[in-house]
Amino acid sequence: MRAMEAADIHIIERCKKGDSNAQRQVYARYSSMMFAVAIRYTNARVDAEDVMQEAWIKVFRHIKSFSEHNSFEGWLRRIVVNTAITHYRRNQKHQFQLDIEEVHATPNDFEAFKEIDFTKDELAKAIAQLPKGYGMVFKLYVIDGFKHKEIAEQLGIDLNTSKSQLSRARRYLQDVLHAMSQRAKKE
Amino acid sequence: MQKKMKNEEFDHYIQSQFADEAITPPQQIEGAIFAAMAKNSRRKKLGVIGTGILVLGALAYGVNGTMNTTRVVTETPPVAVPVAAPVAMPVTLEVLDQEEQPIQKQEVHDDVLPAAAAAAAAAAAASASIVLEDSDAVENARPDNLEAVASRSVQPVVSNSQELPAILHETDSEVWVMPATVRVKE
Numbered sequence: 001m002r003a004m005e006a007a008d009i010h011i012i013e014r015c016k017k018g019d020s021n022a023q024r025q026v027y028a029r030y031s032s033m034m035f036a037v038a039i040r041y042t043n044a045r046v047d048a049e050d051v052m053q054e055a056w057i058k059v060f061r062h063i064k065s066f067s068e069h070n071s072f073e074g075w076l077r078r079i080v081v082n083t084a085i086t087h088y089r090r091n092q093k094h095q096f097q098l099d100i101e102e103v104h105a106t107p108n109d110f111e112a113f114k115e116i117d118f119t120k121d122e123l124a125k126a127i128a129q130l131p132k133g134y135g136m137v138f139k140l141y142v143i144d145g146f147k148h149k150e151i152a153e154q155l156g157i158d159l160n161t162s163k164s165q166l167s168r169a170r171r172y173l174q175d176v177l178h179a180m181s182q183r184a185k186k187e
Numbered sequence: 188m189q190k191k192m193k194n195e196e197f198d199h200y201i202q203s204q205f206a207d208e209a210i211t212p213p214q215q216i217e218g219a220i221f222a223a224m225a226k227n228s229r230r231k232k233l234g235v236i237g238t239g240i241l242v243l244g245a246l247a248y249g250v251n252g253t254m255n256t257t258r259v260v261t262e263t264p265p266v267a268v269p270v271a272a273p274v275a276m277p278v279t280l281e282v283l284d285q286e287e288q289p290i291q292k293q294e295v296h297d298d299v300l301p302a303a304a305a306a307a308a309a310a311a312a313a314s315a316s317i318v319l320e321d322s323d324a325v326e327n328a329r330p331d332n333l334e335a336v337a338s339r340s341v342q343p344v345v346s347n348s349q350e351l352p353a354i355l356h357e358t359d360s361e362v363w364v365m366p367a368t369v370r371v372k373e
Contacts, residue, residue: 018228020221027217032209039210049216056220057227123204142198143205170194173201 008072015063023060030073031056034080040139041084043128047091055083081144085154088136118177126176130169137162138169 014022034055038048058079066075118126130138136155140146141162146154148162155162 020224023224024217024221027220031212031217035212035216036208036210040205040208049213052212052216053220053223057223060224061227118204120204120208123201127201142201145202170197174197 009068012063012066012068012072015060016066026059027056030076033073034076037077037080037144038084040124040127040143041081041136042087043135047087051080051084051087054087055080058083077144081140081146082154085136085140088132089156118180122180123177126173126180129176130172134165134169134172137165138173141166 011022011025015026031052035048035052038051038055039045042048042051055076059076062079066072127135127139133155137151140151140154141148148159148166151157151162152159157165
């Protein structure tokens, strides 16, 4: 994440005063990152657009609470992730328990494919194949650095459930990547 | 331990791939976001204006209430004293302007206003004799006012006037009029 520069601080200060030009500058600078995070969590552009819009309104509404001592990009990322979680819980809460039954544990064979250089899109596709409940825990923990306690609170699940789902998500993803690497070798 | 290392290695591998993720959003999202912001801003301004109006209204109401309360408070203490004014003042004027009439004339009004008669009788008893010349003044007087006359006509009230608040001394019309209106017949 980028360090806060004086120019960034100045723009943020203007945003805090409700300067719409400054708000547009901030949007122009960080909207691509925000949209990528939104897509990663929703797996659908339409849903990602909703999350994106909701997240940016939250950003500008609560920007006064942002402290310059923290990372602005990290703060934005948290907001879009939290918004995506809210969106997820709103739409998927009845499917969460089903996810547990869908996944079968597979052997951990990261060694077999780790030398293969997957592109970001390939990885994103593999992650998108994770059952939704596992996928949420995996993305929150591995990519966005949430702790199990935070994940449990955000998703409304037990701490141990978060841990077990992460473990299963890893194995599931490694299985998917292994299959992809086998396919790539054949081609 | 080996498994944990593998997990950390795997997590790091995935995380590094998403370190600088960026996807350009559609143009219309920006418009939608700032339109929503503007709408919220307008709503907020209207809310502030509405709140301001409510606050001003409440203040005005409060000030009005305070003034009413203050007036009641300031008027309340003299109530016992001003009570005598409607009776005392007209009587004073009439007494000076008109001829003296026999005290029996007062009895005519005793039927209409017993309290007035009682007050007059009490005043007469206290100051030997009172000539009430004007029957209209008595008729216009309220019973509650007249009750106060009876109480005021008692001598100790006048003699203990030093104990009264200073404000009563300042209202020269009510407190000290009564003795002036009384004429003692020989």
